Amino acid sequence: MASQGPVNPSHATFDLFVQAQTCKDVKHHFTQLCRQLEIDPEDFGSFYAKLKERLNYWKAKALWTKLDKRASHEDYQQGKVCTKNKCLVLGAGPCGLRVAIELSLLGAQVVLLEKRETFSRNNVLHLWPYTIYDLRELGAKKFYGKFCSGSLDHISIRQLQLILLKVALLLGVEVHTGVEFQGLIEPSGENGWMAKLQPRSHPAAAFQFDVFISAGGGRFVPDGFKHKELRGKLAIGITANFINRHTAAETQVEEISGVARIYNQKFFQELLNETGIDLENIVYYKDDTHYFVMTAKKKSLLKKGVIKQDHNDAEQLLAPANVDYEALCNYACDAADFSTGGRLPDLQFAQNHAGQRDVAMFDFTCMHRAENASLVKERRGKKLLIGLVGDCLVEPFWPLGTGIARGFFAAFDAAWMVRSWGNGVPHLKVLAERESLYQLLSQTTPENTSKKYAAYSIDPRTRYQRVNLSSIQTHQVQHLYDVEKTHPSFKKQKESSLHMRQDSAGGSEELLKWCQKHTAGYKNVNVKDFTRSWRSGLALCALIHHFRPDLIDMSSLDESNCVHNNQLAFSILEKELGIPPVMSPNSLANTDHIDKLTMVLYLTQIQSGFALPKK
Ligand code: FAD
Numbered sequence: 001m002a003s004q005g006p007v008n009p010s011h012a013t014f015d016l017f018v019q020a021q022t023c024k025d026v027k028h029h030f031t032q033l034c035r036q037l038e039i040d041p042e043d044f045g046s047f048y049a050k051l052k053e054r055l056n057y058w059k060a061k062a063l064w065t066k067l068d069k070r071a072s073h074e075d076y077q078q079g080k081v082c083t084k085n086k087c088l089v090l091g092a093g094p095c096g097l098r099v100a101i102e103l104s105l106l107g108a109q110v111v112l113l114e115k116r117e118t119f120s121r122n123n124v125l126h127l128w129p130y131t132i133y134d135l136r137e138l139g140a141k142k143f144y145g146k147f148c149s150g151s152l153d154h155i156s157i158r159q160l161q162l163i164l165l166k167v168a169l170l171l172g173v174e175v176h177t178g179v180e181f182q183g184l185i186e187p188s189g190e191n192g193w194m195a196k197l198q199p200r201s202h203p204a205a206a207f208q209f210d211v212f213i214s215a216g217g218g219r220f221v222p223d224g225f226k227h228k229e230l231r232g233k234l235a236i237g238i239t240a241n242f243i244n245r246h247t248a249a250e251t252q253v254e255e256i257s258g259v260a261r262i263y264n265q266k267f268f269q270e271l272l273n274e275t276g277i278d279l280e281n282i283v284y285y286k287d288d289t290h291y292f293v294m295t296a297k298k299k300s301l302l303k304k305g306v307i308k309q310d311h312n313d314a315e316q317l318l319a320p321a322n323v324d325y326e327a328l329c330n331y332a333c334d335a336a337d338f339s340t341g342g343r344l345p346d347l348q349f350a351q352n353h354a355g356q357r358d359v360a361m362f363d364f365t366c367m368h369r370a371e372n373a374s375l376v377k378e379r380r381g382k383k384l385l386i387g388l389v390g391d392c393l394v395e396p397f398w399p400l401g402t403g404i405a406r407g408f409f410a411a412f413d414a415a416w417m418v419r420s421w422g423n424g425v426p427h428l429k430v431l432a433e434r435e436s437l438y439q440l441l442s443q444t445t446p447e448n449t450s451k452k453y454a455a456y457s458i459d460p461r462t463r464y465q466r467v468n469l470s471s472i473q474t475h476q477v478q479h480l481y482d483v484e485k486t487h488p489s490f491k492k493q494k495e496s497s498l499h500m501r502q503d504s505a506g507g508s509e510e511l512l513k514w515c516q517k518h519t520a521g522y523k524n525v526n527v528k529d530f531t532r533s534w535r536s537g538l539a540l541c542a543l544i545h546h547f548r549p550d551l552i553d554m555s556s557l558d559e560s561n562c563v564h565n566n567q568l569a570f571s572i573l574e575k576e577l578g579i580p581p582v583m584s585p586n587s588l589a590n591t592d593h594i595d596k597l598t599m600v601l602y603l604t605q606i607q608s609g610f611a612l613p614k615k
Contacts, residue, residue, distance in 0.1 A: 010036040011057045017166065018059070018143055023092075023119045023177060026162060030169050044109050045083065047172035059142075066139045067170065071105055075419065075457050082108035082422035087211040088195060089113070089173075090181045090222075094157065095390025095407035096215030097164035101138070102415035102458055103213070104171040106422065111207050112173055113197070115180040119165075120353035121157035122241040124291040126257075126283075126401035128446050129153070130463075131408055133453040135160075138167050146287075156287040160404070176204050184212065184223065187382040210383065211418050215390040215411075218368065224375050224482060225388060232365035234314050235280070236296050237398070240332035241289040241350040241358040253343045256284040258399075267339075275334045276304055281399070282339050289350045289358070292336045293398075296361075306331050306361070314363040323361060332359050367395040373410070373438040374417060376427045378483040385421050387414040387434065394442060406441055413437045415458040428474040428481060435480070435578075436471040440464050475605050476578035508600050514607055515539070518546045524559045530599040535589060537565025544572055547610040551576065562589035577609035 013036055017029035034041045037054040041047060048071075052064050071079060085108040089100045092114035103110045127135075132148045140147040143163045147155065168175060180198040187193055192208035214222045221227050244250060260281040261268045272278050278300035285291045298317075301307045305327045311317040333347050349357035370393050375386045389410040396403035417434040421427075437460050448465055455462050460469070508530065515527045522542035527533045534540060536559050545552045551572050557565055566585035573579045582602045588594060 008057070010055060011059070014055060014057055014060055020166075021162065023117070023162070023165065026165055026169070027175070027177070030166075041169075041172070042174060044104065044172035044174065045107070048170060051170065063139045063142050063170075066137060066142075067167070070137060073105075073457050075416075075459055076105045076107070079105060079107040081419055082106040085109070085211055085418065085422050086207070086209040087111070087213060087418065088207060088209040089213045089215060091215040091217060091220070091390070091392075092116075092119075092161060092165065092175060092177065093215055093217055093390060094160050094164060094404055095411050096213070097161060097168050098408050099213050099215060099389050099411035099414050100168050100173045100175075101164065101171055102411060103211075103418055104168070104173050106415065106419055108211070108418065108422070110168075110173045111204055111209070112168065112175045113179050113181050113195070113204060114175070114177045116353070117178045118353065119158040119161045121161075122287075122289045122291060122350055122352070122358055123239055123293070124154050124156045124285040124287045124289075125160065125404055126154045126285075128401060128405040130446070130449065130453045130456060131404050134408065134456065135163065138163070143167075154285045154287065156289065156291070159287065174204075176202065179204060181216070184377075184384070186379045188380070192382050193377075193379075193384045210385065211421065212384060212386045213414055213418075214386070214388050214392055216392050218391045218395050220392045221370065222386060222388070224377065224386070226371045227368045228371060230367045230369060234298065234317075234363060235365045236298060236301065236318070236361060237364040238292075238294050238296055238328070238332055238335075238361050239359070240292045240329075240336060241352075242292075242333075242336065242344070243346075243348045243350050244286060244289050245346075247345070249343070249345050250286075250290070253286075253340050255286055256282060256339060258283045259339075271335070271338050272300070275338055276300060277331060277335050277338070279335065282335065284336070284339060290336070290344060290347075292332065292339070294332075294335055295364075295399075296331070296335075301331070304331055314366065318361060318363055325359075328361055329357055329359050364398055367397065369394045369442075372435055372477075372480055373413070373441075374431050374434040374480060376431060376481045378481070380484075383427060385418065385427070385430065387417055389414045393438075405446075406444060409441060409444060409463065410438075412456075412458045412463065413441070413460060416460060419458065426474075428477055431477040431480045432472045432474045433469045435477055436469050437464070437467070439471060440467070472578065473608065476609065479578070479580045511600060511603055511607060515543065515603060518543055522546075522554065530596045530603070531594040534594065534599060536560075536562045537567075537569055537585070537588065540569035540573075541565055543606060543610075544569060548576065573606060573609070577606065579605045579609055 010033060013029055013033045017026065017033055020026040020029055039047060039050045039054065087103045087108045087110045089096050089110060089112040092112055096112060100110050100112045132153060140163045143166050144159055165175065179202045182196040182198055185194040185196050194208055197205045214220065258281065259267065268279055278297040280295040282294040302310055305324050307317060308322050308324060336347055349359065352358040370388050373388055373393055377384045390407040393410050394406060396406060417430055420430045420433060450463055450465060460467050519525045519527050519539050519542040525539045525542045527539050538557060538559055541552050541554060541557055545554050563585045566588045570581040570585060574581060582598050
């Protein structure tokens with residue numbers, strides 16, 4: 001009998017690569033394919049072109065058509081814009097892989113590191129329409145036929161990672177799994193920026209790069225970045241994954257795309273009466289597993305013995321030692337059974353990465369957010385551009401499904417930043433643009449972003465509705481440029497700031513008039529100069545109050561409390577306008593220590609900061 005499969009071995013391997021369902025298999029078939037076609041996967045510059053040329057297979061061609069369409073976008077300047085850039089990407093989560101794809105389309109050499117060996121996260125993610133469109137255009141359906149078919153708008157994390165990993169490899173991204181990033185190594189001798197890795201002798205440890213993108217997930221903060229914690233009222237989430245055997249009976253059970261207590265009181269009351277389980281909401285999606293995510297009330301978790309002891313502190317409350325794992329499994333299982341009307345015949349837990357029953361409980365109201373999205377470090381004259389994307393930039397509020405949507409937006413924005421870097425835009429401008437965009441990210445919703453998904457690209461103007469790439473200006477991001485103090489470029493920076501001081505001093509009359517105009521009428525404020533008049537801090541506070549009355553309560557300030565007033569003004573100006581203080585609150589309070597030129601420089605920055613259009 002004639003064989004149904006392809007006769008050419010590389011075609012068969014390509015099929016295996018496309019269908020592979022584990023990270024290990026994807027990598028194995030990819031290596032095999034490269035060997036068969038005699039292409040060096042490290043030859044990133046011409047890898048994709050050679051692959052297309054040598055793999056003359058109709059199934060592959062359908063994929064090339066999609067990838068070619070993307071690659072031909074004008075933003076990538078025919079894959080030439082970043083050919084001189086070497087990028088290290090940390091993390092093969094969805095966002096790390098997505099940014100790696102964009103960087104390779106820009107022509108950069110991209111090395112991606114992932115500490116895990118397997119993709120094992122079963123949890124299913126709700127996707128915004130644009131992400132579905134974006135993934136389809138990358139060939140998602142070719143790799144995973146079920147991808148968002150019909151009205152489905154979700155996918156498991158591991159499937160999403162598999163799709164993106166395959167695309168990344170085909171485009172020449174070098175992916176290393178089982179290798180942990182432990183920090184940056186500063187340039188020394190002939191060497192540029194490198195990474196400290198575990199295992200230490202890993203070949204990627206020799207990679208020198210000028211761009212580092214961190215997509216290490218929730219709590220991973222690279223050196224130099226600060227995270228803010230946002231904590232809301234305690235809300236306890238539970239996720240549970242059960243094996244999907246894809247039987248006819250399982251197929252018929254309807255998904256629950258989100259039912260909240262306020263919309264279905266009866267359902268939740270019956271659940272409570274029959275099982276003692278008290279929930280705020282529940283979602284059920286089908287993918288590789290039957291996935292349930294619910295928000296449970298603390299009281300019912302205590303009553304059912306899931307949480308052993310009550311604590312006010314969320315960390316203590318949900319610490320593993322305070323959770324009865326068996327009781328948690330029963331709780332999740334009963335909730336899943338009740339909400340699907342007992343129609344899922346055999347609720348057997350799927351396994352998580354640790355080989356245990358895949359159930360988890362967490363407080364999802366504590367979220368982290370980075371204060372800034374980018375940084376430039378310079379040592380021994382070698383600059384390194386650093387950017388954050390995904391959960392390590394902004395942790396999402398999962399019930400809104402913002403994780404992947406904002407994560408991909410940040411990945412595109414980071415790629416846009418690297419594009420400017422590759423185009424030789426001055427580093428402060430690159431940083432200012434990136435931070436201007438970062439301000440928009442947290443406000444994005446499916447409603448206020450462009451609906452023209454086909455036009456989406458790394459160019460922010462195709463996605464955000466109102467973009468002002470200079471809403472943050474270069475002087476406001478100077479603190480994001482970390483250069484060693486002894487290096488000539490630091491001296492140059494100092495000199496140019498001295499020139500600016502002299503220029504500023506020259507034009508100081510105008511500045512004085514501006515200060516007088518905007519502080520007129522405030523009690524105990526009389527601006528006559530750049531020294532004594534600012535001592536009490538009231539004039540600075542008055543300036544702030546004039547432009548942003550919401551930020552300061554003038555009636556609460558005491559003229560004699562100079563240090564406090566100065567400190568208050570300094571912190572507001574730093575937080576709101578990104579202007580770092582130029583002296584201590586004590587020095588300003590002490591007339592002998594006020595340097596006129598320093599004050600002129602500081603006020604000049606404040607003047608241009610307030611001159612910006614209001615956000
Ligand atoms: P991650 O997926 O966390 O990936 C980070 C990767 O970096 C990991 O693979 C990690 O191993 C690796 N890594 C970390 N440190 C190192 C290191 N030092 N060296 C090497 N590798 C490292 N989002 C949605 O869009 N829709 C939803 O419906 C949704 N539901 C959710 C439900 C729950 C219960 C939870 C918890 C989250 C949900 N999310 C949802 C959020 C979504 O899962 C995340 O936003 C998304 O996974 C973030 O992707 P990422 O690539 O930024 O980070």
